[in-house]
Amino acid sequence: MIPMIKYWHVVRLVIQERMAYRANLFLEVFGGILASVIVVVLWTAIFRGAGTDLVGGYSLPEMVTYLLGAGLINSFILTTAEYPEASQAIQGGDLSGVLMRPMSPHLYWFARDLGNKGFFLMLGFSGYLAVLVFFRDFLLPPPGPGHLLLFLVSVGLAAVVQFFVFQVLGLLSFWMENTYGIRFAARVVMEVVAGAIIPLSFFPRILHDLFLLLPFPLMIYLPMRIYLGKIPLEQVPFELWKGVIWILCLVLLYRLLWVKGIRQYVSMGD
């Protein structure tokens, strides 16, 4: 257990680093909150114009709850896609220093990502509190404690899936000089396919089924459907297992790329 304490210190250090620029980062998160509120306003207008209580199987309170929940998850999961530590370490030659440390580079990066996510969760939650109060009349609680618990588990799985997706893309830096473009494209796809701006059930059937083959819906669409009780409680563990299988596949791919990449790594820099 004691060897793991050093990773806890890494988590704390990242939070301290981020705290140094908290005002600027809060403004960034606030920008995300604004974007989320704009989408909520758009959907309110769509419901007003539709003249029905249900649009695409969602009531207005369900849609507002979905979008604000998606925004909150977005604020700490998707925002941290901007901090590709492994990619930067490989490109800049800092990987040599990471390898010299008496700790696993993989757990080190995982701990740093955890610190980043923890920091952005705190910022996002404090920012969203005002928004949640503003929309309190529209917000729905989960159907029961079981749904809430499984929702929290699914968010945890989402955070791990997101970490490994971007770690895998980051490891391409062993072969490519710049992976930002690929990570940018992945992030663009992730924002929509994760279900951040619209539940995926709104898309045509073929696209909906295609999107579900990717790991991204695990990040927002699945947790919010669990929260809203759109998935029967007994079916939720099956959906969560899919997330676990995705994580195992991504870990295997990560491991494969790491083993191949580290053999040809050349330390750059001073």
Add this chain to the structure above:
Amino acid sequence: MGRIIRYLRILSLLIRTGLMQQMAYRPHFFAMFAGKVIRIVLLLLFFQAVFVKVDRIGSWSYDQVLLLFATFHVVDFLMSITFHRNLAFYLPQKVHSGDFDARMLLPVNLLFLSSLERIEMIDLASFIPTLGFLGYVLVRLEFAFTGSQFLVYLVLLANALLFLFAAVLAIASLSFWTTQSGGMARIFDSLLKVGRYPIEIFEGYWRSVFLYILPLVLIAQLPSEALLGILSARAVLIATAATGLLLVLALLLWRAGLKQYQSASS
């Protein structure tokens, strides 16, 4: 005239160096290009998905919303290609690091250089499919507009670009006092997204804010309304006057900021 030619030459040089810098990593260049095109396609799918369930957003039909969306992205790309990142992100970084000193010594207008130092060639490449998309929307609308409506549309596009330049310059100029304005720029970027939806989605004081205080209707809604023939001449005049006023204020802030600038380098 000679001055204009000199600045056109400098611009041409900046475009060439931008292309060299950004094409140095070809896979990166093409992945970024693909990402930007995918983003527009996915947002288009979003609107399609919405319009499968409803007929209109406010009083806007599907084709009209597509025009608004395409117009917004034309302006957005023109801004991204030219001044957006230069002013919103790179200028505050240079002020923060003290690298701005070196720019002050160059025999070129500082605002010109600060706004156009890095021309985003990836966005320029992505702009072409966006223009194609606008063309597709115009075909869907069966080109049901007059020559003068199209001319007013182009004038209002230029007005939108000037308005955004003034707004971004004003935010960037704050970095001379704060040495950081990236967060403010991010908030502005998020607010800009309002511009791709009909203003009718907002009610009460929010609509007043986006009409009069931060008139984001200038970006895409007014040009689109001009093309659809539902915009009054008075609205065109107010739009250009509002942009002129903001531009004057932004330039005053820029000048005051330059006087305030204290080198941060060693």
